[in-house]
Amino acid sequence: MTQTFRIENGGFINKDKKLSFKFNGKTYFGYEGDTLASALLANGVHLIGRSFKYHRPRGFFGAGVDEPYAVVQLYRNGETEPNIKATEQELFEGLEAKSVNCWPSVNFDIGAINNFLKIFLPAGFYYKTFMWPKSFWYRIYEPFIRKAAGLGVASTKHDNERYEHKYEYCDLLIAGSGPSGLASAYAAAKNGARVILAEDKPRFGGSLLTSDVNIGNQSGKDWAEGIIAELKTMPNVVVKNRSQIFGYYDHNMLVMSEKVSDHLPSTKKYHPNKRLWYIRAKEVLISSGSIERPIVFGNNDTPGVMLSSAAKEYLKVYGVLVGRKPLVFTNNDSGYETAIEFKKHGVDPVVLDSRKNPESEIIDEAKSLRINIKYSYVVVAAQGYKKVKSADIASISEDKKQLGKIENIQCDCICVSGFWTPTIHLASQSGNKTKYKEEIDAFIPGQSKQNEITLGAANGVFSLDETLKTSFKVGSELSKKITKKNNEVAIPNVVEKKSSQHDKFWCVPLPKGKNYKRFLDFQNDVAVSDIEIALREGYRSIEHVKRYTTLGMATDQGKTSNLNGLQLVSEIENKVVPAVGHTTFRPPYTPVSIGAIVGREVGKHSKPTRKSPMHEWHEKNNAVFVDAGIWLRPRYYKKGNENLFEASKREAKNVRTNVGVCDVTTLGKIDIKGPDAAELLNRVYTNAWLKLPVGKARYGVMLREDGIVMDDGTTTRISENHYHMTTTTAQAANVLSHLEYYLQLVWHELNVNVVSTTEQWAGAAIAGPKSRDLLKKLFPNSDVSNEVLPFMGYMEGDLFGVKARIFRISFSGELAYEVNVESDYGNFMWEKIMEVGEEFNIQPYGTEALSTLRIEMGHVAGSELDGRTIPYDNALEGLVSKKKDFIGKRSLHRSAFIAEDRQRIVGVVPLDKQTSIPEGSHLVKDDKAPLPNPKLGHISASCWSVEYDNPFSLAILKDGKNMIGQKLFAMSPLKNKVIPVEIVSSHYVDPKGERVRS
Amino acid sequence: MLYINCPHCGMRSQNEFSYGGDASVKRPEINKEVSDQEWDNFVYNRKSLRGKHLELWQHISGCRQWIKVERDTGTHEIFRTFKADEEVA
Numbered sequence A: 001m002t003q004t005f006r007i008e009n010g011g012f013i014n015k016d017k018k019l020s021f022k023f024n025g026k027t028y029f030g031y032e033g034d035t036l037a038s039a040l041l042a043n044g045v046h047l048i049g050r051s052f053k054y055h056r057p058r059g060f061f062g063a064g065v066d067e068p069y070a071v072v073q074l075y076r077n078g079e080t081e082p083n084i085k086a087t088e089q090e091l092f093e094g095l096e097a098k099s100v101n102c103w104p105s106v107n108f109d110i111g112a113i114n115n116f117l118k119i120f121l122p123a124g125f126y127y128k129t130f131m132w133p134k135s136f137w138y139r140i141y142e143p144f145i146r147k148a149a150g151l152g153v154a155s156t157k158h159d160n161e162r163y164e165h166k167y168e169y170c171d172l173l174i175a176g177s178g179p180s181g182l183a184s185a186y187a188a189a190k191n192g193a194r195v196i197l198a199e200d201k202p203r204f205g206g207s208l209l210t211s212d213v214n215i216g217n218q219s220g221k222d223w224a225e226g227i228i229a230e231l232k233t234m235p236n237v238v239v240k241n242r243s244q245i246f247g248y249y250d251h252n253m254l255v256m257s258e259k260v261s262d263h264l265p266s267t268k269k270y271h272p273n274k275r276l277w278y279i280r281a282k283e284v285l286i287s288s289g290s291i292e293r294p295i296v297f298g299n300n301d302t303p304g305v306m307l308s309s310a311a312k313e314y315l316k317v318y319g320v321l322v323g324r325k326p327l328v329f330t331n332n333d334s335g336y337e338t339a340i341e342f343k344k345h346g347v348d349p350v351v352l353d354s355r356k357n358p359e360s361e362i363i364d365e366a367k368s369l370r371i372n373i374k375y376s377y378v379v380v381a382a383q384g385y386k387k388v389k390s391a392d393i394a395s396i397s398e399d400k401k402q403l404g405k406i407e408n409i410q411c412d413c414i415c416v417s418g419f420w421t422p423t424i425h426l427a428s429q430s431g432n433k434t435k436y437k438e439e440i441d442a443f444i445p446g447q448s449k450q451n452e453i454t455l456g457a458a459n460g461v462f463s464l465d466e467t468l469k470t471s472f473k474v475g476s477e478l479s480k481k482i483t484k485k486n487n488e489v490a491i492p493n494v495v496e497k498k499s500s501q502h503d504k505f506w507c508v509p510l511p512k513g514k515n516y517k518r519f520l521d522f523q524n525d526v527a528v529s530d531i532e533i534a535l536r537e538g539y540r541s542i543e544h545v546k547r548y549t550t551l552g553m554a555t556d557q558g559k560t561s562n563l564n565g566l567q568l569v570s571e572i573e574n575k576v577v578p579a580v581g582h583t584t585f586r587p588p589y590t591p592v593s594i595g596a597i598v599g600r601e602v603g604k605h606s607k608p609t610r611k612s613p614m615h616e617w618h619e620k621n622n623a624v625f626v627d628a629g630i631w632l633r634p635r636y637y638k639k640g641n642e643n644l645f646e647a648s649k650r651e652a653k654n655v656r657t658n659v660g661v662c663d664v665t666t667l668g669k670i671d672i673k674g675p676d677a678a679e680l681l682n683r684v685y686t687n688a689w690l691k692l693p694v695g696k697a698r699y700g701v702m703l704r705e706d707g708i709v710m711d712d713g714t715t716t717r718i719s720e721n722h723y724h725m726t727t728t729t730a731q732a733a734n735v736l737s738h739l740e741y742y743l744q745l746v747w748h749e750l751n752v753n754v755v756s757t758t759e760q761w762a763g764a765a766i767a768g769p770k771s772r773d774l775l776k777k778l779f780p781n782s783d784v785s786n787e788v789l790p791f792m793g794y795m796e797g798d799l800f801g802v803k804a805r806i807f808r809i810s811f812s813g814e815l816a817y818e819v820n821v822e823s824d825y826g827n828f829m830w831e832k833i834m835e836v837g838e839e840f841n842i843q844p845y846g847t848e849a850l851s852t853l854r855i856e857m858g859h860v861a862g863s864e865l866d867g868r869t870i871p872y873d874n875a876l877e878g879l880v881s882k883k884k885d886f887i888g889k890r891s892l893h894r895s896a897f898i899a900e901d902r903q904r905i906v907g908v909v910p911l912d913k914q915t916s917i918p919e920g921s922h923l924v925k926d927d928k929a930p931l932p933n934p935k936l937g938h939i940s941a942s943c944w945s946v947e948y949d950n951p952f953s954l955a956i957l958k959d960g961k962n963m964i965g966q967k968l969f970a971m972s973p974l975k976n977k978v979i980p981v982e983i984v985s986s987h988y989v990d991p992k993g994e995r996v997r998s
Numbered sequence B: 001m002l003y004i005n006c007p008h009c010g011m012r013s014q015n016e017f018s019y020g021g022d023a024s025v026k027r028p029e030i031n032k033e034v035s036d037q038e039w040d041n042f043v044y045n046r047k048s049l050r051g052k053h054l055e056l057w058q059h060i061s062g063c064r065q066w067i068k069v070e071r072d073t074g075t076h077e078i079f080r081t082f083k084a085d086e087e088v089a
């Protein structure tokens, strides 16, 4: 198919490079430098989708970020991406796109029946219709709405694209590379400031690309290209195209999404698809320009009706005629630029100007080109269904209330200009209190909240001369303050033909007897009549009107609709626009891919993975790993076809009968030094610490100030003023912060230093009746007898030339030791233990066996110290000193904590000695009681006791102290289980603790 | 994202810090008898005000120092920052 609407000469595209692409299954051709929109228009394709609610045919309305209609589903490399604006998507070889909102096809759309039923689809339609009965919602209403009214479809597949994040700092961040952006960037760069200049489009220059102006005796475009070329050579400047600054956050932090490979057929290996920049800027210059606003008239959503600036851009940038019989409808000079551009390419436009007798250089030029201009004329309605075929036009009275006789003229497109709306989103996001500027009928930034200044059209200044002068000055002055340099930049002279006056006119009245739909929000199908209904029904706040009618709530966030909506509300309500106020602008300015926000933090990369120095050994020996916080720990070591249950039972049994070794490197370790170290421990732990001798370890429990147990562990006195604290794996970071808090903020008088040494030590727990025999062989030069190294003893030893710390502590309840060596020797230690332990039938054991061992001993861990229990609940009240004060002690007096029937840890055994009790099960008195069945407690941890060969659980049970021997039921609605159980002591194995001392 | 001036390290982004609550709360002295009301005020009762607030942050991914930050809870404006042992005038 030929590109019949492409002009022979003109456009900034590369006509030497032809690209083929598919739209709705049909193959077309375009050129390198096209957008999908310009390429479709070059092929005469104007029908691109269906509207959201009424399924009316939709064409192109804009040429960029403001486009409300042309949203497509994109396909690339077997992947799909929804809600892509055809006006922003650059063409690449093999691009495939499809319409959305049409079913079964864009040309025959079942939903279009809504258009004929539109009387039933007024404002608030969704709220009113799909309310009742509730049971219909999921089955009938929602699927219907989704199918008939959805936008694109998200891919259900894994996104293989790569996204990156980048952090950057600069003196000046400049958003937009139009005249104000270029001038301010240039002036600041010349003063040596670190400048980032961001442009969302592929080409720099903004309005200079399409406006008919001269700067310093060159065309605006040539001037822009010269400035960009020079900026690119400067080391203190970063210029980025395809980069949208979409959010302005606190403390001058802005976020920019850079499209790195969206315009390419595929992403190169290791290249990101998008890069998200977090930029902290000293100063922000917002040069985001303005968006042309439509004039509202009948059937103004018909394909072929578009913004006059878009028609001009398609012609100037892409060399594409959006029509051969254009009608330009304007209330200001901008429409003339478009008309003249058509005329230059041999196409005769008709201009309707709502003004009576405007004067300017550009109008004179249009007249001299013999362009047909009708003053005080308006478009009453577009005619045509899938494409504009003609327009009903009429003269209009000076007060804009009366229409003259309606005439029909042939045309194939209607280019509308209702003047310009400053793009104030970023300023508003920063907290700027915007203000209404009467002479342009729009809001502009007011008082800055952060370090932001808005320039040029975004600030409501539409004279190029004034824009350049201010922008050079602002760029120069801001940078001077930062760099203390003052390199003058000459301000070029400017030739601009159009004036920036406009007619305060935005909506064409309905002719008598006609009820054309006049749309305000093109993406959400919100018409003038919908706003009228909302107001009639009592909605007053613009925020409520917005939500009730969905005005401005589509993916374009009302970029073309907001102001006309406000004008309408103010007119009906007889208020001035600033009194109505606009809705709040929130980031993102344009939709941002979720992938870009997530970045590389996907799956396993969402957090760092910590591995012990013995990790490789575990891997080689068939360890099955489990996440413990961000650590990976062996859960069990698989032998043959064993499952988790069988393996952990074997490993635990071997600890009870022979000896096992467990990697305990992950335990938190904190080195504590200083003359007041004992005093600190005495205040932090609930038990007494002042008299712990050198070479001894002690178990301790620490509380939060509210009396809840925070953590437990052992601390060892290495030397006079030196202690080694261990914490649980999960609480390591919190405990360190906790100690630092008290040392730095509360008890300055304590002379103590704390530092984390978790990574510095590798740890191995050696547990079981044969552990001492093994230790003797590991440390032949040390006396590790019960007399010299008793329970809770500590000594240093020589492990085949490696310095080791030996702690006689036990979590498993067996005779046990923990050996620590410097991390680099961890693997050496582990291999030596395995090698020497062979004769004692040593086996490594994982966290599952470790749990089994501690549960049947009644030792508490994270599942009991769950942030809701006090020492008594864990049978740890013996460790709570009555004599001294400590963190959280005062809270233990709370009445709930000393209640007679306070919850307490107990053991639980199923009556059948067979059925394992699911963790989290509730303990109840009567399994048949009506719901809600009073809960007496919950199962905190379950195991298969290797000592007794039956299931055993721990539970936190109300009045646990008096419940031993009681028969209850463990109920798990999740697992659909009701298990009769008996309550026993939590110390199921070796209640007197003889083994650890043996 | 806030930009916090750590008195030890300089300007750093919020993601290097963790929040630590109201800095004006004073822990009762250790070993001193306190009434239930005093203790409750220390452990639980907070004003949660809108406006200027003195609060604790820890520069957890930096120097690990606890610092005091004077911040407006409504606007996020940060006025001053102090070292842990610096008196706030």
Ligand SMILES: [Zn+2]
Pocket (backbone or CB within 6 Å): B006, B007, B008, B009, B010, B059, B062, B063, B064, B065
């Ligand atoms: Zn710091």
